[in-house]
Amino acid sequence: MSVLRPRTADATRPSANAHLDLHELVETHLRRIDQRYTSGRQAVVQLLATSGRPLSISDISSAAPDVPRSSAYRHLSDLQRAGVVRRIAASDEFARFELAEDLTHHHHHLLCSNCGKVIDVTPSPAFEATVASMVDDLTLEQGFHATSHALDVIGHCASCQAT
Amino acid sequence: MSVLRPRTADATRPSANAHLDLHELVETHLRRIDQRYTSGRQAVVQLLATSGRPLSISDISSAAPDVPRSSAYRHLSDLQRAGVVRRIAASDEFARFELAEDLTHHHHHLLCSNCGKVIDVTPSPAFEATVASMVDDLTLEQGFHATSHALDVIGHCASCQAT
DNA sequence: GTTGTAATGAGACTCAGTCTCAGTATACGT
DNA sequence: ACGTATACTGAGACTGAGTCTCATTACAAC
Ligand SMILES: [Mn+2]
Ligand SMILES: [Mn+2]
Ligand SMILES: [Zn+2]
Ligand SMILES: [Zn+2]
Numbered sequence: 001m002s003v004l005r006p007r008t009a010d011a012t013r014p015s016a017n018a019h020l021d022l023h024e025l026v027e028t029h030l031r032r033i034d035q036r037y038t039s040g041r042q043a044v045v046q047l048l049a050t051s052g053r054p055l056s057i058s059d060i061s062s063a064a065p066d067v068p069r070s071s072a073y074r075h076l077s078d079l080q081r082a083g084v085v086r087r088i089a090a091s092d093e094f095a096r097f098e099l100a101e102d103l104t105h106h107h108h109h110l111l112c113s114n115c116g117k118v119i120d121v122t123p124s125p126a127f128e129a130t131v132a133s134m135v136d137d138l139t140l141e142q143g144f145h146a147t148s149h150a151l152d153v154i155g156h157c158a159s160c161q162a163t
Numbered sequence: 164m165s166v167l168r169p170r171t172a173d174a175t176r177p178s179a180n181a182h183l184d185l186h187e188l189v190e191t192h193l194r195r196i197d198q199r200y201t202s203g204r205q206a207v208v209q210l211l212a213t214s215g216r217p218l219s220i221s222d223i224s225s226a227a228p229d230v231p232r233s234s235a236y237r238h239l240s241d242l243q244r245a246g247v248v249r250r251i252a253a254s255d256e257f258a259r260f261e262l263a264e265d266l267t268h269h270h271h272h273l274l275c276s277n278c279g280k281v282i283d284v285t286p287s288p289a290f291e292a293t294v295a296s297m298v299d300d301l302t303l304e305q306g307f308h309a310t311s312h313a314l315d316v317i318g319h320c321a322s323c324q325a326t
Numbered sequence: 327g328t329t330g331t332a333a334t335g336a337g338a339c340t341c342a343g344t345c346t347c348a349g350t351a352t353a354c355g356t
Numbered sequence: 357a358c359g360t361a362t363a364c365t366g367a368g369a370c371t372g373a374g375t376c377t378c379a380t381t382a383c384a385a386c
Contacts, residue, residue: 036383038333057373068335073374089252093343093373110307121301130293135316138284143321144273150315153298158306199352199363220342231366236343256342256374333382344371351364
């Protein structure tokens with residue numbers, strides 16, 4: 001039983017709490033590769049789930065100082081192997097991490113080329129349908145097998161436009 | 164006068180050779196920031212111009228062993244400052260470099276998540292118009308000022324599908 | 327409890343990328 | 357042609373995000 005994520009479920013509303021569902025799903029994913037859902041991993045997943053944006057290792061370290069850096073790296077890598085976490089490359093030198101789209105929803109990123117900030121944006125279904133068919137076209141003649149796509153918008157965030 | 168790129172122009176056809184145009188354009192960009200277009204920089208630009216795909220430092224080093232690594236890094240960084248080169252993050256840990264779209268044309272990338280290979284693909288104008296308007300939509304409500312976009316398709320290249 | 331396996335923390339280590347500095351090349355003014 | 361200022365270069369030291377090792381600890385199963 002973890003202080004970080006008390007799992008005392010409210011039995012009267014089995015599926016009411018999205019957080020419980022998320023963590024149970026994560027646990028399933030980990031179990032599938034014979035891994036346990038320990039408190040350190042829970043802490044990392046909890047951070048990613050509530051941040052609203054991809055987090056760097058520094059973000060994670062300062063938000064959860066009790067999780068050692070080397071463990072945080074390993075947690076993220078294990079969670080990635082389990083299909084729970086996705087690593088993304090931002091405009092700066094630091095990798096960012098977010099929950100896999102299977103556990104959240106498909107979305108894209110605005111990357112600030114000045115400060116490195118990454119902002120989540122969710123496009124309309126119509127947009128996505130268009131993108132998907134375009135991706136098929138691009139992909140076909142190269143003998144390339146597409147598994148996903150990423151539409152990044154590069155520019156300057158609101159705070160960096162003051163400069 | 165460089166052995167790497169003889170600039171003896173054929174005066175009878177002033178604009179017939181695209182390579183000459185490219186290098187003159189690069190020189191202009193460099194001059195704009197008080198930089199010279201030296202032979203090492205020429206070698207790097209020549210490689211990027213003829214490769215047909217983004218190159219890693221290793222690619223560049225093995226294709227031009229006479230250019231020291233530290234100089235190659237510096238050339239790329241200087242050329243990037245001059246707006247001639249663009250750095251892109253692939254699926255692996257290694258950065259890739261390509262000529263800026265101002266000097267070539269707008270295009271996108273297929274990233275192999277297995278071997279890290281990057282393939283250039285050029286979408287239709289209709290596609291691009293769609294993407295551009297979608298980008299505007301995504302961007303508007305965030306107070307974000309977009310300067311460019313990148314549509315990456317992640318998957319497995321033809322050679323890696325045999326596995 | 328015993329045993330096998332997974333997880334952890336501390337810190338050594340790797341290596342892509344950056345920085346320093348002494349020496350060299352190039353442009354420009356006279 | 358010469359002097360001067362500034363850009364450029366190569367060698368190698370250095371940085372630091374990310375990885376690996378290993379001794380120890382937690383967990384799950386029987
Ligand atoms: Mn995201
Ligand atoms: Mn490209
Ligand atoms: Zn910013
Ligand atoms: Zn491949």
